[in-house]
Each structure stands twice: as structure tokens, then as C-alpha cells.
Amino acid sequence: MTAASPQAALAQRFRAFLPDSSILVTETERRPYECDGLSVYRRLPLLVVLPEDINQVQRVLRICAELAVPVVARGAGTGLSGGALPLTDGVLLSLAKFNRILDIDPLNRTARVQPGVRNLAISEAVAEHGLYYAPDPSSQIACSIGGNVAENAGGVHCLKYGLTVHNIVQLGIVTMDGEQFTVGGTGLDAPGYDLLALMTGSEGLLGVIVEVVVKLLPVPDTAQVLLAAFDDVVPAGDAVGRIIGAGIIPAGLEMMDNPAIRAAEAFAHAGYPEDAAAILLCELDGSRAEVETDVMRVRKLLAQCGAREVRIARDADERALFWKGRKAAFPAMGRISPDYYCMDGTIPRHRLPEVLSGIETLSRDYGLPVANVFHAGDGNLHPLILFDANRPGELQRTEEMGGKILELCVAVGGSITGEHGVGMEKINQMCSQFSAAELTQMHAVKAAFDPAGLLNPGKAVPTLHRCAEFGAMHVHDGQLPFPELERF
Amino acid sequence: MQTQLPESLLDSPQGREADAILRRCVHCGFCNATCPTYQLLGEELDGPRGRIYLIKQLLEGEGDADTVRTHLDRCLTCRSCETTCPSGVKYSRLLDIGREQAERQGTRPWQQRVMRWGLRQLLPFPRRFALLLGLARVLRPLLPQSWATALPAVNKASVAGANIAVRHPRRVILLDGCVQSVAAPEINCAAARVLDHLGISVQRVTDGGCCGAVEQHLSAPQVAAQRMRRNIDAWWPLTEAGAEAIVSTASACGLQVKDYGHLLRDDPLYADKAQRISAQVKDIAELVADSPAPSSAGPRPRVAFHSPCTLQHGQRLGGVVEQILRDWGFELTPVADGHLCCGSAGAYSLLQPVLSDRLRADKLVALRRGSPQVIASANIGCLMHLRQGAESSLPVRHWVELLADCLPNK
Ligand SMILES: Cc1cc2nc3c(=O)[nH]c(=O)nc-3n(C[C@H](O)[C@H](O)[C@H](O)COP(=O)(O)OP(=O)(O)OC[C@H]3O[C@@H](n4cnc5c(N)ncnc54)[C@H](O)[C@@H]3O)c2cc1C
Ligand code: SF4
Ligand code: SF4
Numbered sequence: 001m002t003a004a005s006p007q008a009a010l011a012q013r014f015r016a017f018l019p020d021s022s023i024l025v026t027e028t029e030r031r032p033y034e035c036d037g038l039s040v041y042r043r044l045p046l047l048v049v050l051p052e053d054i055n056q057v058q059r060v061l062r063i064c065a066e067l068a069v070p071v072v073a074r075g076a077g078t079g080l081s082g083g084a085l086p087l088t089d090g091v092l093l094s095l096a097k098f099n100r101i102l103d104i105d106p107l108n109r110t111a112r113v114q115p116g117v118r119n120l121a122i123s124e125a126v127a128e129h130g131l132y133y134a135p136d137p138s139s140q141i142a143c144s145i146g147g148n149v150a151e152n153a154g155g156v157h158c159l160k161y162g163l164t165v166h167n168i169v170q171l172g173i174v175t176m177d178g179e180q181f182t183v184g185g186t187g188l189d190a191p192g193y194d195l196l197a198l199m200t201g202s203e204g205l206l207g208v209i210v211e212v213v214v215k216l217l218p219v220p221d222t223a224q225v226l227l228a229a230f231d232d233v234v235p236a237g238d239a240v241g242r243i244i245g246a247g248i249i250p251a252g253l254e255m256m257d258n259p260a261i262r263a264a265e266a267f268a269h270a271g272y273p274e275d276a277a278a279i280l281l282c283e284l285d286g287s288r289a290e291v292e293t294d295v296m297r298v299r300k301l302l303a304q305c306g307a308r309e310v311r312i313a314r315d316a317d318e319r320a321l322f323w324k325g326r327k328a329a330f331p332a333m334g335r336i337s338p339d340y341y342c343m344d345g346t347i348p349r350h351r352l353p354e355v356l357s358g359i360e361t362l363s364r365d366y367g368l369p370v371a372n373v374f375h376a377g378d379g380n381l382h383p384l385i386l387f388d389a390n391r392p393g394e395l396q397r398t399e400e401m402g403g404k405i406l407e408l409c410v411a412v413g414g415s416i417t418g419e420h421g422v423g424m425e426k427i428n429q430m431c432s433q434f435s436a437a438e439l440t441q442m443h444a445v446k447a448a449f450d451p452a453g454l455l456n457p458g459k460a461v462p463t464l465h466r467c468a469e470f471g472a473m474h475v476h477d478g479q480l481p482f483p484e485l486e487r488f
Numbered sequence: 489m490q491t492q493l494p495e496s497l498l499d500s501p502q503g504r505e506a507d508a509i510l511r512r513c514v515h516c517g518f519c520n521a522t523c524p525t526y527q528l529l530g531e532e533l534d535g536p537r538g539r540i541y542l543i544k545q546l547l548e549g550e551g552d553a554d555t556v557r558t559h560l561d562r563c564l565t566c567r568s569c570e571t572t573c574p575s576g577v578k579y580s581r582l583l584d585i586g587r588e589q590a591e592r593q594g595t596r597p598w599q600q601r602v603m604r605w606g607l608r609q610l611l612p613f614p615r616r617f618a619l620l621l622g623l624a625r626v627l628r629p630l631l632p633q634s635w636a637t638a639l640p641a642v643n644k645a646s647v648a649g650a651n652i653a654v655r656h657p658r659r660v661i662l663l664d665g666c667v668q669s670v671a672a673p674e675i676n677c678a679a680a681r682v683l684d685h686l687g688i689s690v691q692r693v694t695d696g697g698c699c700g701a702v703e704q705h706l707s708a709p710q711v712a713a714q715r716m717r718r719n720i721d722a723w724w725p726l727t728e729a730g731a732e733a734i735v736s737t738a739s740a741c742g743l744q745v746k747d748y749g750h751l752l753r754d755d756p757l758y759a760d761k762a763q764r765i766s767a768q769v770k771d772i773a774e775l776v777a778d779s780p781a782p783s784s785a786g787p788r789p790r791v792a793f794h795s796p797c798t799l800q801h802g803q804r805l806g807g808v809v810e811q812i813l814r815d816w817g818f819e820l821t822p823v824a825d826g827h828l829c830c831g832s833a834g835a836y837s838l839l840q841p842v843l844s845d846r847l848r849a850d851k852l853v854a855l856r857r858g859s860p861q862v863i864a865s866a867n868i869g870c871l872m873h874l875r876q877g878a879e880s881s882l883p884v885r886h887w888v889e890l891l892a893d894c895l896p897n898k
Contacts, residue, residue: 024533028551032532032541039489039515050531077532078517097530116530124824142521251631267574308593332515334575338511339489389490390511 006069007040007046010091013063014049017056021407022097024048033092037139037464038086040339040389045086048088052097053208054172054180056170061208062178064091065374071152071176073204075116077146078139080342081423083151083459093208100423101125102211108215110169110186112232115146119153122214131216134161137328137419146209154419156252156283156323159377163218163419165200172211173199176450186213203421204456205408207253220285224295225253226317228307233257233372236278237352239305240376244349246301246347248294252283252379254326260371260384263332268325271318275308281322282378328382335367337386337453341398344420358408359383364441366401368394378389381409381416396468404475424480430460431467439464490743491511492548501754503547509582510544513537519569519579524847525562536579543586546593548632555595560587563615564836565705565798581750584709591707593848600839601616606708607835612666612698612715612747625687644695652680654689654735657751659739660775661726662690663736663745668868671887675868678892679737679772686779691731701744704751705834713755720761733770738887739799739867741836745769746803771799772888773808773866781815785807786894788818792860793887794851794874796867797829809887816891821858825850830865832873848877856882864890 004012014023024030025047034042046069051057064071070090075272076461077084087090101122102398105111106129107468111122117142119347124131136155137143139191139226143153146194149171154163170184184196199206230236236255256264257278265272280302284294293328304308313319325332333340347355356372363370364384373382383405387398405428416422416429430439442461491510497503519536524536533542542559560583569579571888593677596604660683662676669676680690697719700712723734736742742841749766752758793810800806810820829838831847852874863878864887865871875884 026552026555028542028545028555029533031545031551032538035515037516052530076517076520094530096532099527099530120521137661138517140514142517142519183862264574328518328574331514331518331574334512334514334577340514 006067006089008335010047010063010067010069012048014060015065017225018049018051018061022050022052023040024050028176028344030092033077033086033094036074037080037081037083038080038341039422040341040395041085043086043088046240048086048092048094048179049325050097051092054174055097057208057210058178058180059091059093059173061176063175063478065177065452065454066454068454068458070129071208072456073146073150075144075150076118076139076142077148078143079151079415079423080344080420081113081418082424083421085424085459086148086458092132093212096210098146098210099181100226104129106131106216108186109163110213111216112143112211112213115149115212116144119143119145119148122216122433124181126216127219127300129216130219131181131320132219133167133214134158134162134217135167138330140327145214146213149200149209150202150204151419151421154375154378154380155376156254156326156375158419159253159375160251160285165197168196168200168212169215170211170213171196171199173207175207176208176455178209184213199419203423203460205446205460206455214354220251222288223283223285223319224291225252225313225322226280226282226284226295226298227272227311227313228280228282228302228321229273229277229309230278230280230305230307230406232306233278233356234353235306236280236309237349237356237376239302239307241349241351242301242305243298246297246375248284248298249283250298250377251285252281252323253372253375255279255372255376256280256281257372258328259330259369259386260333260373263327263335263371264329266335267328267332269323270321270325272325276308283319283323283324291393293316313439323341329371330382333371333386337388339387339389340371340401341385341387342420343383343385343402344417344426345383345406345414346378346380346382346418347409347412347414349376351412352379352381353375353415355381355408359405362404362408364399366397368398368401370448375418378418403429424459427459427462427466428470436464436467439467439483489515489544489635491544494549497547506543506547506582506585506803508541509578510547511539512572514575516574518574519572519577522568522572522827524831525566525843527828528843528846529562534561534562539563539586540577540579540582543582546586546589549557550561553590553592554596557590557594557596560590562840564797564829564833564847566833567801568797568829571801571827573804579655579892584704586861587707588709603839607838608703608706608711611702611835612700621669650707652684652690654682654691658688659691659731660688660770661693661723661731661734663699663734663738663741664692665738665741665868666738667872668700668738668741671872672868672886675737675741675886675889677766679735681892681895682769682776682888683735683772685782686776688775690735691726693726697722697740699744700751701740701834703745709751713752716752716762717758719745720748720765721767725763726759727768727782732768732775733775734765734768734771735770735775737772737852737866738869738885739771739796739803739805741771742771743798743802746894748860749789760813771803771805771866772798773799773805773812774814776812776888776891777808781812781817782894786817788816788894789861789890790819790859791890792855792858793819794823794830794855794861794863794870795826795863796870797833797849799866800827813864813887813890816894818890821860824854824857826854828854830870830874832867832869834869837869837873844873845877848873852877862890889895
């Protein structure tokens with residue numbers, strides 16, 4: 001008799017503690033897990049498991065460690081950098097069944113939740129206590145808090161209230177060898193190294209997050225959203241700088257260009273001016289008096305910068321509608337293009353005009369349209385390259401152009417990822433962002449948690465070997481890309 | 489999303505439609521968030537994004553049809569995913585195509601085939617259904633508790649007041665519906681009274697029949713098409729003679745008739761007529777919303793309203809009934825997760841009892857939370873399903889009955 005296939009052997013071991021319906025073996029069942037929100041990167045996992053308690057997670061990891069099978073964790077699969085892209089010889093560990101809110105503590109303003117709980121579900125559940133969870137990625141309706149921690153997700157409200165890392169206090173982690181431990185604490189600071197910060201943004205490379213205690217904030221007394229329409233993107237960009245420069249800290253400050261406005265409007269019917277070259281959405285919150293003064297000041301600044309129209313949301317419903325359009329902007333692209341490729345660079349805010357014109361040039365050179373959505377307040381730019389994956393060669397051209405955009409971001413003093421993580425997608429650009437010495441240190445951190453390198457291998461931090469190959473490809477004639485730009 | 493449908497399929501209108509829908513999906517996963525079965529099961533294959541992917545596999549000639557069908561069977565066809573999808577993916581159309589393909593390529597276990605055949609023989613036929621219901625009423629003492637409470641009681645008083653003369657220049661056709669005409673004839677009587685009060689007379693059609701929804705969703709589209717053609721023939725003379733609309737008090741039937749235009753688009757004889765009929769269909773809420781509410785406000789019960797999926801996601805009329813009830817002076821209690829299905833979903837409650845029961849239990853918790861005096865809904869399936877789970881002290885009624893209660897000398 002021949003030995004059972006690795007897949008069958010693994011499934012057999014898992015059956016000891018998981019029901020059949022939680023172990024997906026057939027190709028038909030595994031296929032839908034082959035990609036996350038970046039569906040052009042696909043890899044069929046060896047096996048998918050769907051545990052529903054921590055003990056099962058520990059047992060899965062112990063068995064995989066014993067058999068040296070790599071493991072990729074997956075939350076809601078909304079990631080845009082291929083972070084949850086499976087491995088053909090690895091187990092895909094879904095945490096979607098961990099979807100319960102375990103405890104709400106309104107006095108200490110915390111909530112203890114399982115990792116698969118949707119970001120928005122937390123705010124909905126604590127609303128009756130007048131509280132909410134501040135970080136609100138545009139995908140908040142669907143993405144999981146575990147995935148948010150793994151990516152250190154940001155969102156509209158992060159300008160004022162910080163990223164995920166600033167809004168969690170404790171994590172329950174299971175390591176690759178099945179050990180469970182807690183980092184952080186329910187107090188404001190915990191003794192020892194700040195492992196909480198280290199785990200946040202670790203993209204599933206250091207441990208599996210099995211529990212999260214989030215910090216909650218009181219819903220502000222008053223909130224107002226202004227919508228300003230511009231006939232040109234440059235003054236819109238200037239306005240962003242002017243608002244921040246005036247010492248105002250908006251709860252959110254977002255920009256969309258015309259293609260983004262039109263696609264979002266088609267879905268949300270938010271009343272966006274569809275002929276504007278750009279719109280700015282600016283949310284101000286706080287006490288009534290504070291908000292009233294800030295609204296007046298922002299309004300004046302916007303007018304001075306040449307906004308052709310400034311509107312204030314009539315009521316809470318219209319405010320929600322203004323944001324609904326913005327938050328649906330990426331997937332609304334499906335209305336105008338079969339595929340979009342979302343870039344995630346950050347740039348110093350004042351360089352926005354030249355970056356936008358650089359992108360426009362690239363768009364023309366490559367013949368691929370681009371829509372821009374911009375967390376303007378914190379300089380996190382999301383150019384969406386519109387393409388058609390069914391056309392041969394178009395994906396390759398798109399990726400190449402995306403790489404050029406990121407290089408442009410780095411060249412003006414920014415970085416290759418603001419909030420979507422490196423994952424599989426930006427692994428090569430990590431080589432332009434970091435030196436060999438820095439990457440070596442990152443590998444050392446990984447090895448401290450996962451010496452055998454079985455958790456999400458090949459993502460987030462490139463091997464030096466990979467960088468050498470990438471570098472050889474990209475430094476032409478001893479020249480860095482965009483030699484005309486000043487270096488920082 | 490990238491697709492690789494074979495040329496042979498892309499040559500057919502159905503294949504092209506499927507490809508266009510698939511390509512519109514950008515795989516963002518937003519829809520999973522509001523899908524009732526994904527919330528319960530936490531499994532990609534039991535959410536819309538995964539189902540779309542399964543259908544894609546099947547159409548690309550790769551997936552195993554029986555596996556795909558198992559997961560498509562668990563879909564409620566509630567279309568909550570469509571309301572959520574920013575990209576405008578027409579999921580339910582793709583689902584119809586996927587179900588047909590899965591049915592054709594795979595083999596359904598015989599027990600399931602018998603069950604589905606049985607339902608197709610029973611539900612769309614008022615007389616057969618009435619016979620069985622009558623039998624069940626006689627046998628009520630012998631039935632299990634949950635079945636016994638599910639049996640609709642006949643409200644004799646309001647049925648008796650049914651025949652209101654056609655006296656207004658504004659006239660509409662009121663659809664009888666198959667299950668509803670037997671299980672709850674009082675709903676259409678209430679509707680006739682309310683419309684009469686608003687200056688609209690109601691005409692009934694006797695030789696129409698089931699709207700076709702039952703067969704459509706039990707994978708028998710050809711039988712459904714026959715029914716649709718028969719209905720069009722029955723209604724045509726009346727609409728030609730000046731009836732301004734075809735009105736439904738069951739949102740599922742209304743939705744199906746609104747779809748005739750699409751479903752019969754390739755029928756050379758009926759395509760045009762079907763379009764015109766579809767354009768004339770209205771849920772009763774659309775008519776009532778256009779008329780002013782009576783000014784006198786007597787005491788009104790506190791209402792928890794459950795908006796049927798066919799009303800809010802299918803016909804996109806979310807919020808309309810709620811506004812009518814408020815205008816008529818009712819206090820609405822807050823209901824969390826109003827977008828979720830109650831688990832009734834046509835024959836779903838019989839075919840997927842475990843999931844259906846869980847959804848109903850969750851829905852009733854949400855409905856009871858604001859201590860209402862009555863639960864109201866807008867579709868016969870939901871009404872019967874909720875009634876089966878609610879305690880007898882909490883009545884479950886069609887909202888139009890609540891309006892009828894407000895009218896003078898009832
Ligand atoms: C339309 C759209 C809009 C978006 N907008 C934003 C935005 O505004 N801001 C933003 O920051 N992001 C945004 N994203 C990206 C994405 O939603 C976030 O990265 C989110 O945090 C991913 O969560 P997830 O649950 O889907 O994780 P997944 O995609 O499933 O996984 C992401 C990564 O986290 C790891 N992971 C997941 N769960 C765990 C766990 N329990 N333990 C350990 N590792 C885990 C995975 O291995 C993977 O590396 C958007 C995505 C979409 C599709
Ligand atoms: S929300 Fe729409 S585009 Fe996004 S995955 Fe669902 S169907 Fe596809
Ligand atoms: S129709 Fe309803 S049950 Fe089916 S996939 Fe869509 S949301 Fe889920």
C-alpha cells in the first residue's frame with residue numbers, strides 16, 4: 001500500500017477534533033479560498049480548516065508544526081495585498097467562525113471580541129452605550145478585527161483617533177507551536193516590551209490572533225461633514241494642507257477624483273457633484289460650540305482655496321450617505337471596469353499635486369485609466385488602476401505601472417504602504433524601501449516567534465535573495481527610478 | 489473579476505449574461521457581511537462571494553455540481569447581498585443560472601427530488617392546498633404543537649365583508665395569490681377596504697393562478713413560464729380596459745410579476761406583453777404611500793415591522809411601509825438587523841429547516857426587543873413563518889390589516 005497523500009494524512013489528523021464540514025478537502029470547496037480581496041493573485045490551498053474554538057486552533061497549529069506544514073491565517077478575506085493568499089502545500093486557517101462579541105465593559109470602555117468579528121459589528125453592538133470603535137477601514141462592514149490587527153488597518157477616522165494599534169489594549173495569540181499567550185493588558189500601559197505594537201501589523205507572520213480587547217470611545221456630542229467640490233484637483237490638495245496647517249484636526253479628511261466620484265455616486269446616491277474634478281469630505285466632531293467654529297473656519301478656507309461649492313450634511317442621515325459613497329468607492333469601480341488594482345502609497349501631503357500629475361503621465365503611457373481616492377488628511381493615497389484581467393498581458397502592465405507609482409511615492413519621501421500591508425503584492429517594493437541590514441533584523445524578529453518559518457512564509461518581508469533578483473531587474477544603467485526627483 | 493467561460497457557453501445569451509455578472513464582481517466581500525447564512529455559518533462557500541465563485545467554477549467547467557448545488561440550496565434568495573453590493577452585481581440572476589446548471593450537471597438525491605416535486609404539486613394550487621389545510625384543521629388536536637400553531641385561523645368576520653362594490657373611477661386588479669387566498673383571505677379583504685377608503689376600487693380576476701414563484705425557485709422555470717403566460721392572458725383584458733395597476737399584498741408574488749418582463753424576454757409572443765404587465769405591478773405600499781393618511785388618530789398598537797426580503801431587497805421598497813405606518817399614527821419599535829431574512833424564503837423553511845429555524849429565532853428576538861403589541865409584515869410566507877414561532881399573545885399580521893382596523897365602522 002502506498003502512503004496516504006499529505007493532504008489525506010493531515011485531514012485524517014484534523015478529523016479527530018473537527019467535524020467533516022470544517023475541513024475542506026475537495027478542489028471545488030477549496031477554490032473559493034484561493035484568493036482574498038486581490039483576486040488576480042490565486043493559489044489553491046492544500047486544505048482549508050474552519051475551527052471554532054481556541055483549543056481547535058492550538059491543535060491545528062501543533063499538528064502543522066509537527067509535520068512542518070505551513071499555515072496561512074485568514075479573517076474575512078478582504079485584504080488587498082494578498083496577505084491571506086494560501087500556499088499550495090499549506091493549510092489555510094479560517095477564523096471566520098470566531099464571530100462572537102464576548103464581553104462589553106461600558107465603564108472601562110472596552111470590548112473583548114473574537115478575531116472574526118466584523119469591524120462594524122463592534123460599533124453596532126456598543127452603540128446602545130453611546131460608544132464606538134474608532135478605526136473604520138472602508139471595508140469595515142466586512143473585514144474582521146483579527147485582520148485589522150494583522151494589517152494595522154486604518155480608516156477615515158484614523159486621522160484624529162489613530163490606527164488599529166492605538167485602539168486595542170490586549171491580544172490573545174497562539175504561536176506556531178500551539179502555545180497560547182496574552183500581550184498587552186487592560187490598563188493603559190503594560191510592563192516589559194510593547195509586544196502589542198509588534199504583533200499589530202505583523203500580517204500573520206508571528207502568531208495567530210485568537211482574541212482582541214478593543215478600546216471604545218464615546219460617540220462625540222456633535223459631528224458635521226462638509227462636502228467641497230473643486231474644478232481642479234490641485235486646489236483641493238492645497239485645501240487639505242491649509243486645513244491641517246490652521247491647526248484643525250478633522251475627524252476625517254478625504255478626497256476623491258472625478259472617476260471615483262461618479263462610480264461611488266452610482267451606488268450610494270449621496271448627491272455628489274458628478275461633474276466636479278475632485279471633492280473633499282471633511283468631518284469635524286467634538287462639542288457643539290467647537291464644531292460650529294471649526295465648520296465656519298473650514299468653510300472659509302475651502303472657499304479661499306477655490307472650492308466652487310461647499311455643502312454641509314443636513315442631518316445624520318445625509319452625513320452617513322456622504323461616507324457611504326466614499327467607503328464603497330473601491331468596489332463601486334466594478335461598475336466602470338471589470339477589475340481594479342488598488343495601490344496604497346503614502347506621500348508627504350504637500351507633494352500631492354506632483355504625484356497626481358506623475359500618475360496621470362503613467363496612466364497615459366500605459367494606456368490604463370486611474371481613479372484616485374485619498375485619505376488626504378494623513379497622506380495615504382489609493383490610486384485605483386482600472387484594467388481588464390481577461391485581456392492578455394493587461395495584468396502584467398497594471399502591476400508594472402503599480403510598481404512605478406509606488407516608486408514615485410518613495411521618491412517623494414513617502415512609503416509603499418499606508419494601511420493595506422505588504423502581503424504578497426508589495427514584497428518586491430520592500431526591497432526599495434529597506435536596506436539589507438533592516439530586512440535582516442526583521443527576519444530575526446520573525447525567527448524569535450516562529451523559528452521554523454511556517455506562519456505565512458514568503459509574505460511581508462522579502463528574503464535578501466529575492467531583493468537581489470528584484471534589484472537586478474529594476475536598477476537600469478545604474479540609475480534609480482525617477483532620477484529627477486529630490487531624495488530625502 | 490477574471491473569467492474563463494468556454495466559448496460554447498459565451499455563444500448563448502445565458503452564458504453571456506452570466507459572464508457579464510461575474511466580471512462585475514470585484515471580490516470585495518462586502519456582501520458576506522449582510523448575508524444571513526454567512527453570518528450563521530462563517531463559511532465562504534455559504535456566503536454570496538463564495539457562491540458566486542462556485543457558480544463561476546461550474547460555468548468554467550470545473551466544479552463538482554453536487555457540491556455547488558448543496559451550497560446554492562442553502563441560499564435563501566433573499567438578495568440582501570444585492571442591496572449591499574457597491575458594484576451592482578445581479579446575484580439572483582446569476583443564481584438562477586447557477587442553479588439550473590447544477591441541477592442539469594449533477595444528481596439530486598431522490599428524497600430531495602420527491603420533496604421538491606411534492607411542493608410544486610401543492611403550493612401553487614389553491615384548491616389542493618385548501619384541501620390539505622382543511623384536513624389539518626380537523627386534525628389539529630393530533631398535530632405536533634409547532635404545526636398546530638402554524639395553521640392559519642380563518643377570520644370569518646372580515647372575510648364576510650369582502651365584496652365591496654366597484655364604485656370609483658380609479659380601479660386596480662388585486663392579485664389573489666395561491667397560498668394567501670386560502671391561508672389568509674382576510675388580508676385582501678382588508679386591502680380592498682383600505683383602497684376603497686382611498687378612492688380606489690378593486691377588481692378580482694378569477695382565472696389567473698399562482699404567479700410562478702414557487703416553480704421558479706424550485707428549479708422548474710418552464711412550468712413557471714407557463715403560469716406567467718396564463719396570468720398575462722387573464723389580466724390583459726382588464727388592464728386594457730383601464731385598470732391602472734396590478735396590485736399585490738404579498739411582496740414575493742409582486743416581485744415575481746415585476747420580473748415577468750425579464751423572465752419572458754426571449755418569448756416571441758409574450759415578451760412585449762410581459763414587459764407592460766411588469767411595469768404595471770405595484771406592491772400595495774406603493775399605492776397607499778401616494779395617498780394622504782386619515783387625519784383622525786385613535787389609539788394605535790405599538791408595532792414591530794419586519795420588512796420581507798422580497799419587499800426591501802427584491803422590490804427595493806425598504807422604509808416605505810414603515811413611513812406609512814408612522815403617517816397613520818402607529819409607533820414603530822426599533823428592530824435590529826432589519827436587513828436579515830426571517831428564514832421563511834418560500835419553500836426554504838421546509839427544505840432547510842435547521843437554518844430556517846435559527847433565522848426565525850434570531851428574528852423574533854430582534855422583533856420582540858422593543859416590546860411591541862403586534863408584529864406586522866408584508867408577505868404571506870413571512871407572516872405564517874413568524875406566527876409559527878411567536879407566542880399566541882403576540883399577534884402577527886399584515887400591515888394593511890392594521891390600517892383597515894383604523895377605518896370607521898369596520
Ligand atoms: C473595498 C475595500 C476597502 C478597504 N479599505 C481599507 C481601508 O480603508 N483601510 C485599511 O486599512 N484597509 C482597507 N482594506 C483592506 C482590508 O479590508 C484590511 O486590510 C483588513 O484589515 C483585512 O481584514 P480581513 O479580516 O479581511 O483579513 P484577511 O484579508 O483575511 O487577512 C489579512 C491578513 O491578516 C492575516 N490575518 C487575518 N486574520 C488573522 C488572525 N486572526 N491572526 C493572524 N493573522 C490574521 C492574514 O494572514 C493576512 O495576512 C480594504 C479592502 C477592501 C476590499
Ligand atoms: S459585494 Fe458585490 S462586488 Fe463585492 S464580492 Fe459581493 S458581489 Fe462581488
Ligand atoms: S441571497 Fe441572501 S442568502 Fe443568498 S447569498 Fe445573497 S444574502 Fe446570502
